[in-house]
Amino acid sequence: MTGPGSEVWRLPPLASLLAAILLIACAEVGGASMVKFKLELTRWARSVVLARPAVHGLVGVRDVDERVIDEALVKFDAGLRLFHLHAEGMGLVIIATTMTAATLVRSDSSRRALIALFTVGGAGYPFGYLLWSGLIPFYGIQGGKVVAEWFVWIPFGGATIVAAWWLAALLGARLLRRA
Amino acid sequence: MGLVRRQTARTIGVARLTRGGPSSTLGAKLMRCPPLAVVFVGLFVIALGETAGAVISQLRPQMVRYAQWRIAANPQPHGLVRSAEYDDEVTARAVYSAEAGLSFFHTHAQGLGPLVIFASTVAASVVPWRRARGALYLLFSLGALFPLGYLAYSVAVLEWGRDAGIETVERYVLAPLGSAAIVGLVALAVLMVAGRRRGHGA
Numbered sequence: 001m002t003g004p005g006s007e008v009w010r011l012p013p014l015a016s017l018l019a020a021i022l023l024i025a026c027a028e029v030g031g032a033s034m035v036k037f038k039l040e041l042t043r044w045a046r047s048v049v050l051a052r053p054a055v056h057g058l059v060g061v062r063d064v065d066e067r068v069i070d071e072a073l074v075k076f077d078a079g080l081r082l083f084h085l086h087a088e089g090m091g092l093v094i095i096a097t098t099m100t101a102a103t104l105v106r107s108d109s110s111r112r113a114l115i116a117l118f119t120v121g122g123a124g125y126p127f128g129y130l131l132w133s134g135l136i137p138f139y140g141i142q143g144g145k146v147v148a149e150w151f152v153w154i155p156f157g158g159a160t161i162v163a164a165w166w167l168a169a170l171l172g173a174r175l176l177r178r179a
Numbered sequence: 180m181g182l183v184r185r186q187t188a189r190t191i192g193v194a195r196l197t198r199g200g201p202s203s204t205l206g207a208k209l210m211r212c213p214p215l216a217v218v219f220v221g222l223f224v225i226a227l228g229e230t231a232g233a234v235i236s237q238l239r240p241q242m243v244r245y246a247q248w249r250i251a252a253n254p255q256p257h258g259l260v261r262s263a264e265y266d267d268e269v270t271a272r273a274v275y276s277a278e279a280g281l282s283f284f285h286t287h288a289q290g291l292g293p294l295v296i297f298a299s300t301v302a303a304s305v306v307p308w309r310r311a312r313g314a315l316y317l318l319f320s321l322g323a324l325f326p327l328g329y330l331a332y333s334v335a336v337l338e339w340g341r342d343a344g345i346e347t348v349e350r351y352v353l354a355p356l357g358s359a360a361i362v363g364l365v366a367l368a369v370l371m372v373a374g375r376r377r378g379h380g381a
Contacts, residue, residue, distance in 0.1 A: 007211070008212060009210045009211070009212050009300065085286065089290060092290075092297075093225055093289060093292070096225070096296045097225065099296075100218055100222060103212055104212070104215070104218065153233075157229070157232070158233075161230055164225055165226050167226075168219065168223050171218065172219060172223075174215060175215055175219055178215065
């Protein structure tokens, strides 16, 4: 319908689609679990925080400690929410970007590399929020963040960013050539 | 017997392909790729959104310092009165709004980028009228720029004050670009129904 010379979307590899669908499913389950087990999760996180006073800087004064515990619990909850949000978004980003790479990138090696970067980066990145959230009660807000940053956000998020700009540059160059 | 079955199946497949027109193979409709420029806009917005997320996460202290500096440099729009307690509260609220703008930019860019690619794909595949498709591509491409409005929102809050900045950007940037996306989606739905009717009529 787009006239002669128009292209048809090519299906990205099954592994990419599966990763995206599983990621979206994880996001949905994560969102549902946050609502269903909110009380249990909060109780568990609180008990772990209380068992590690030195990590969280608890001083044994109720007024001071409650504020610190509250902040840790807010960040714990925020980590779960961010996982839910990012996993839903990245699932769709994986589908859109791998579909674009599969269809519009001519070079085999570039196409494979882009699809791998989008799939691995996009599927791995949201789990950094889950990791951060899980680590907060054990290692504190900053301690957990450093681990999540170096082991998940920077490598996986970096892969997605590199792939996104790489693909944008390839498409931009193609547009310029056509113009 | 097996050969006959295979041949029959192949014939049905060819028959479906012919009857369904060029966008159909073996009875299944194919999804067409929208123009390269539209895909590029969607992808560019995704790339910007991803990068913004990393910047928000890694450069937060620097961003907060920059925001505080810009607010201090624009005391009048922010209503600073040189009372430390009051000014700190006003500054904190403006910094919070500027950070919120960046966060909205990140989340909306990740959402609208794929949306534009998928919606344009639907338009390319099911809208039979060339001009209507062109209008939809234009509306979706404008809608894809909606997240950039939140970038403008962050800057406007710092430069023009919290309330004036938000109001101006909402009125002149976010509302028009967001409306383009909404009008595009509604028009797509209407054109899908009209195209189906036209197909049945023919």
